Amino acid sequence: MTITKRFWIALVFSLPMLVGMILMPFGIMIPGGEWTQFILTTIVMAVAARPFLQSAWASFKKHHSNMDTLVAIGTATAYIYSIYAMITHQSVFFESAAFVVTFVLLGQVFEERMRNNASNAIEKLVDLQAKEAEVMRDGKLVKIPLSEVVQGDLIRVKPGQKIAVDGVITEGSSTVDESMVTGESMPVTKKIGDKVIGSTMNSNGTFMFKAEKVGSDTMLSQIVELVKKAQNSHAPIQNLTDKVSEIFVPVVLILSILTFLVWYVFLGATIAQALIFAVSVVVIACPCALGLATPTALMVGTGRGAKMGILIKNGEVLEEVNDVKTVVMDKTGTITNGKPEVTNIIGDSQQVLKLAAALEESSEHPLATAILDKAKADTIQADKADSFQAIEGKGVEAVVNGQKAFVGNDKLLNDVKISTELENKMVQLQNEAKTVVFVGLNQEVIGMIAIQDAPKATSKEAIATLKARGLRTVMLTGDNERVAKAIAQEVGIDEVIADVLPGDKADHVEKLQKQGKVAFVGDGINDAPALTMADVGIAMGSGTDIAIESGGIVLMKNDLRDVAKALELSKKTFNRIKLNLFWAFIYNVLGIPVAAGLFFAVGLTLSPELAGLAMAFSSLSVVTSSVLLNKAKIDTKVKTA
Amino acid sequence: MTKVIVLIVGLAIIGFILWWFFGNHQVVQATADVKNNNQSVDVEVNGGYSPEVVTLKKGVPATINFTRKDASSCLDRVVFSDFGINRELPQNEQQTVEIDTSKSGEFNWACGMDMFHGKVIIK
Numbered sequence: 065m066t067i068t069k070r071f072w073i074a075l076v077f078s079l080p081m082l083v084g085m086i087l088m089p090f091g092i093m094i095p096g097g098e099w100t101q102f103i104l105t106t107i108v109m110a111v112a113a114r115p116f117l118q119s120a121w122a123s124f125k126k127h128h129s130n131m132d133t134l135v136a137i138g139t140a141t142a143y144i145y146s147i148y149a150m151i152t153h154q155s156v157f158f159e160s161a162a163f164v165v166t167f168v169l170l171g172q173v174f175e176e177r178m179r180n181n182a183s184n185a186i187e188k189l190v191d192l193q194a195k196e197a198e199v200m201r202d203g204k205l206v207k208i209p210l211s212e213v214v215q216g217d218l219i220r221v222k223p224g225q226k227i228a229v230d231g232v233i234t235e236g237s238s239t240v241d242e243s244m245v246t247g248e249s250m251p252v253t254k255k256i257g258d259k260v261i262g263s264t265m266n267s268n269g270t271f272m273f274k275a276e277k278v279g280s281d282t283m284l285s286q287i288v289e290l291v292k293k294a295q296n297s298h299a300p301i302q303n304l305t306d307k308v309s310e311i312f313v314p315v316v317l318i319l320s321i322l323t324f325l326v327w328y329v330f331l332g333a334t335i336a337q338a339l340i341f342a343v344s345v346v347v348i349a350c351p352c353a354l355g356l357a358t359p360t361a362l363m364v365g366t367g368r369g370a371k372m373g374i375l376i377k378n379g380e381v382l383e384e385v386n387d388v389k390t391v392v393m394d395k396t397g398t399i400t401n402g403k404p405e406v407t408n409i410i411g412d413s414q415q416v417l418k419l420a421a422a423l424e425e426s427s428e429h430p431l432a433t434a435i436l437d438k439a440k441a442d443t444i445q446a447d448k449a450d451s452f453q454a455i456e457g458k459g460v461e462a463v464v465n466g467q468k469a470f471v472g473n474d475k476l477l478n479d480v481k482i483s484t485e486l487e488n489k490m491v492q493l494q495n496e497a498k499t500v501v502f503v504g505l506n507q508e509v510i511g512m513i514a515i516q517d518a519p520k521a522t523s524k525e526a527i528a529t530l531k532a533r534g535l536r537t538v539m540l541t542g543d544n545e546r547v548a549k550a551i552a553q554e555v556g557i558d559e560v561i562a563d564v565l566p567g568d569k570a571d572h573v574e575k576l577q578k579q580g581k582v583a584f585v586g587d588g589i590n591d592a593p594a595l596t597m598a599d600v601g602i603a604m605g606s607g608t609d610i611a612i613e614s615g616g617i618v619l620m621k622n623d624l625r626d627v628a629k630a631l632e633l634s635k636k637t638f639n640r641i642k643l644n645l646f647w648a649f650i651y652n653v654l655g656i657p658v659a660a661g662l663f664f665a666v667g668l669t670l671s672p673e674l675a676g677l678a679m680a681f682s683s684l685s686v687v688t689s690s691v692l693l694n695k696a697k698i699d700t701k702v703k704t705a
Numbered sequence: 706m707t708k709v710i711v712l713i714v715g716l717a718i719i720g721f722i723l724w725w726f727f728g729n730h731q732v733v734q735a736t737a738d739v740k741n742n743n744q745s746v747d748v749e750v751n752g753g754y755s756p757e758v759v760t761l762k763k764g765v766p767a768t769i770n771f772t773r774k775d776a777s778s779c780l781d782r783v784v785f786s787d788f789g790i791n792r793e794l795p796q797n798e799q800q801t802v803e804i805d806t807s808k809s810g811e812f813n814w815a816c817g818m819d820m821f822h823g824k825v826i827i828k
Contacts, residue, residue, distance in 0.1 A: 065776070067778055114776075115775075115776030115777060116777070118775070118776060118777075119752055119775045119776060119777035119779065119780075120752075121752065122751045122752025122753070122774075122775055123752030123753050123821075124725075124752065125752060126752055126753040126755065126757075127725060127726055127728075127730045128726075128752060128753045128821060129726060130752075130777065130779050130820050130821065131779060131818075131820070132777045132779060172778055175778075176778065179817070289789065292789040292790075292791070293788075293789030294789075295789075295791065296784050296785070296786045296789050296790065296791045297786050297789075298786045302819065305819070306819060309819065309820055311726075311727070313726075314722050314723070314725075314726040314727065317722055318719050318722055318723070321715050321718055321719055321722075322715075322719070324715065325711070325712055325715045325716075328708065328711060329708045329711060329712045329715075351818075351820065352779075352818055352820075355818035355819045355820055356818055358819075359784075359817070359818075359819065
């Protein structure tokens with residue numbers, strides 16, 4: 065029998081007694097008097113309350129106790145005493161037993177709903193998956209269920225369709241709404257060679273892509289796995305409640321017996337009065353609220369994070385975030401785009417770029433890529449170059465249009481001529497943290513290209529938000545001090561640690577930890593040791609497996625602003641856990657003395673019915689408070705000056 | 706006189722509660738049988754778990770079959786926090802939970818409210 069059904073039965077058979085209780089002051093009695101009460105309550109006890117009794121007995125035999133133990137003992141005591149009282153013609157309190165059962169069940173009905181609500185986030189994520197895919201098989205496109213898609217399949221995606229699995233576009237282009245996975249609300253343009261994520265929504269174009277990851281390897285599956293683990297993880301703060309819950313029920317039983325003894329033996333109350341106090345104590349105590357406080361908040365908090373593209377790995381991370389004093393950030397790819405771009409061209413820009421593009425065409429160097437991208441963006445056709453020759457550690461030279469041309473770094477300057485005007489310009493650019501590439505013809509520099517790994521548009525705002533939260537910001541980079549300082553100044557970072565070898569990042573984090581807890585934000589493989597070393601490792605965007613593995617928090621979007629959001633969410637979740645625990649403890653600490661009649665002298669007492677109602681709502685209120693975390697404001701906007 | 710008797714009986718019950726719940730009592734343990742490179746253990750959920758401690762062999766794929774006999778909503782879920790497993794246990798229905806035995810160690814499981822506990826030992 066479901067809890068809901070049991071509740072309705074309990075309610076239907078308790079109602080007449082409630083009506084009777086209300087009508088009593090008006091001199092109207094329900095027909096049958098005690099006998100009616102006895103029959104109604106017997107039905108409630110036998111049908112609605114029986115599972116409590118069974119469960120209590122089963123755990124008792126195993127030397128365990130639970131909430132059911134309390135409900136069973138409380139109601140059974142009231143019921144059995146009332147039968148005894150009926151036989152000996154004393155006043156009965158059958159209705160207490162019936163009402164307590166009804167209220168407790170009412171609480172459980174709500175609680176069950178709320179708990180399901182709290183754990184829904186995961187199912188919603190799984191529901192995001194496409195159900196089928198149009199796959200190329202034997203030269204024909206066929207629709208097959210998602211589970212039959214294998215790695216290497218070519219899959220067609222039409223406008224408005226969901227992308228089935230992770231892969232790379234081989235044909236066509238489109239814009240894709242990736243918000244369900246990354247939380248990024250702007251659609252992303254995708255063309256040949258770009259990666260697509262399974263379960264995201266294609267908007268306007270048709271394209272073909274090659275499946276790279278299927279089944280449990282897809283990003284969504286991994287996110288689901290991660291969130292599942294997080295939702296069920298153990299927060300260290302729970303150790304306390306674990307200890308309490310172990311002894312909670314027996315202690316309450318002992319308190320209740322003591323209550324009875326004190327009232328009956330020492331204060332001269334009647335057996336009935338003493339029993340009512342004892343039963344109230346048993347009924348009001350609610351270990352469930354304690355037990356539910358942490359898991360439900362954890363579940364809602366991590367679930368909400370997943371929706372925003374912020375994956376919090378476990379409860380431990382939540383606690384650590386609370387004390388974080390310093391946020392250390394990797395520069396390349398975290399604060400900056402991680403992709404050098406041409407910012408200035410000095411000289412005849414058309415000619416300079418044309419020449420540079422010709423020389424760099426076959427180079428793989430990131431700076432070359434930046435130049436070629438710029439040429440492409442400006443639709444500049446590169447000249448044809450031949451007889452390439454590398455100038456060791458300095459650059460490259462080749463013959464273009466019959467003239468000897470070269471491209472290279474400032475080490476070239478010893479070999480070639482440069483005008484004072486260009487030289488002044490060079491110093492200025494270098495002071496702006498830009499890398500300068502020299503372009504020349506016939507031993508003379510004709511122009512320069514300045515390249516910079518520019519900060520992301522959102523970095524400045526993100527840093528300002530972190531600072532507004534009172535956090536110390538530190539940038540860690542392998543770049544030279546001048547470049548690093550210029551970038552730091554641009555985005556507003558307090559401190560710079562430059563010239564750091566990749567292997568030393570973790571050591572620097574360790575040093576900073578001496579002054580307080582440190583969060584490290586990074587994205588690359590070389591950040592993994594630092595991510596692990598930091599109290600809170602925040603892995604960014606890119607989703608390299610090793611970074612995800614090492615980070616305690618994973619940001620799906622490559623946006624530094626999410627760091628503040630993640631910190632805020634963690635803090636909110638942890639505070640909610642603390643609040644829940646506080647209320648659960650306070651409730652028991654205050655409720656039990658009142659129920660025991662400690663405040664009888666000032667007229668404050670609790671009948672078992674009210675105690676039952678209070679207990680039902682204590683666990684309900686904890687779960688509700690957790691679910692409300694979904695609505696809590698995560699505001700990280702600050703005004704940037 | 707009645708009061709003295711009641712007092713004695715009450716204190717006796719308290720003593721009994723202390724001994725019954727906090728005394729050192731043996732828990733039911735079980736070791737999985739390995740058959741065809743597979744091991745499984747049946748756990749009955751009724752006022753707790755029996756067996757409460759399950760020993761599995763490392764590296765052999767393992768399943769634990771939970772059957773909830775208890776009507777209490779306290780036990781309606783089983784949570785393995787180390788493995789990210791949170792499974793609903795419908796009453797009187799066997800639910801199979803797969804355990805990753807690649808790492809050895811002790812892993813606790815609990816009911817949804819963290820009131821009842823069990824333990825898997827992988828070695």
